Amino acid sequence: MQILKTPVIVSLLFLITTFACSNKTTNTMQYKNFTFSPFGENTFVLYDETNEAVIIDPGNFHPNENELLDEFIEEHNLKPVQILATHNHLDHLFGAKYVADKYSIGLACHKDDLFWINEFMNTAKRYGLEEAQNPPQPEKYFQHGDIFKFGNTELEIIHVPGHSQGGVAFYYKPSGLLFCGDILFQGSVGRSDFPGGNHEQLIGGIKEKLLTLPDPTIVFSGHGPSSTIGAEKRNNPFLR
Numbered sequence: 471m472q473i474l475k476t477p478v479i480v481s482l483l484f485l486i487t488t489f490a491c492s493n494k495t496t497n498t499m500q501y502k503n504f505t506f507s508p509f510g511e512n513t514f515v516l517y518d519e520t521n522e523a524v525i526i527d528p529g530n531f532h533p534n535e536n537e538l539l540d541e542f543i544e545e546h547n548l549k550p551v552q553i554l555a556t557h558n559h560l561d562h563l564f565g566a567k568y569v570a571d572k573y574s575i576g577l578a579c580h581k582d583d584l585f586w587i588n589e590f591m592n593t594a595k596r597y598g599l600e601e602a603q604n605p606p607q608p609e610k611y612f613q614h615g616d617i618f619k620f621g622n623t624e625l626e627i628i629h630v631p632g633h634s635q636g637g638v639a640f641y642y643k644p645s646g647l648l649f650c651g652d653i654l655f656q657g658s659v660g661r662s663d664f665p666g667g668n669h670e671q672l673i674g675g676i677k678e679k680l681l682t683l684p685d686p687t688i689v690f691s692g693h694g695p696s697s698t699i700g701a702e703k704r705n706n707p708f709l710r
């Protein structure tokens with residue numbers, strides 16, 4: 471018995487060690503989700519072992535939401551390097567000016583959503599939110615198929631117009647994570663009754679560019695809970 475036991479333990483240890491190491495080298499990007507503003511908007515901070523970070527859709531609106539975001543960045547000793555916008559609807563950019571000033575970083579988005587930045591204050595006034603802060607003009611534009619790099623992390627840009635013309639999703643392939651703004655939700659899809667909206671275009675784009683990702687891909691939406699590509703393929707009534 472003694473002779474048999476040792477090799478078993480050794481090989482088990484070997485398996486555990488191998489697994490732990492491969493995990494470390496491939497899945498190092500981490501994320502933190504905040505839900506901000508009266509719109510219940512999901513903001514994500516993505517960061518990796520270099521401590522560089524990006525802020526996807528900074529929707530922080532109230533002073534206490536600015537504090538929550540700052541505390542997280544400080545506690546984890548992160549260095550934000552870019553604001554990434556899935557699209558430029560106001561609820562996704564409420565905090566853009568605040569984080570741009572605080573961390574001296576610029577905004578990157580798809581060019582076809584520039585309209586919404588220029589309309590930001592008019593839209594805010596229509597919602598009775600005159601205290602909203604105008605976001606900075608973009609410093610960078612990305613297109614479908616581009617790779618955005620920060621730290622050791624690469625995000626693929628997937629352009630899916632139809633909720634807004636410049637709507638994009640950020641895909642992190644190594645862990646199968648998709649940050650898709652208001653393109654796709656658990657059991658639903660984005661509205662298309664705003665300027666630049668087009669329902670058929672949106673559904674076509676989701677089917678062609680998102681539902682073709684692996685089923686276990688985790689979908690993080692701009693509002694509400696997360697889902698997976700597989701679950702949306704099976705259950706989403708808009709994608710039948």
Ligand SMILES: [Zn+2]
Pocket residue numbers: 557559633652
């Ligand atoms: Zn939207």
Ligand SMILES: [Zn+2]
Pocket residue numbers: 511559561562652692693
């Ligand atoms: Zn939204």
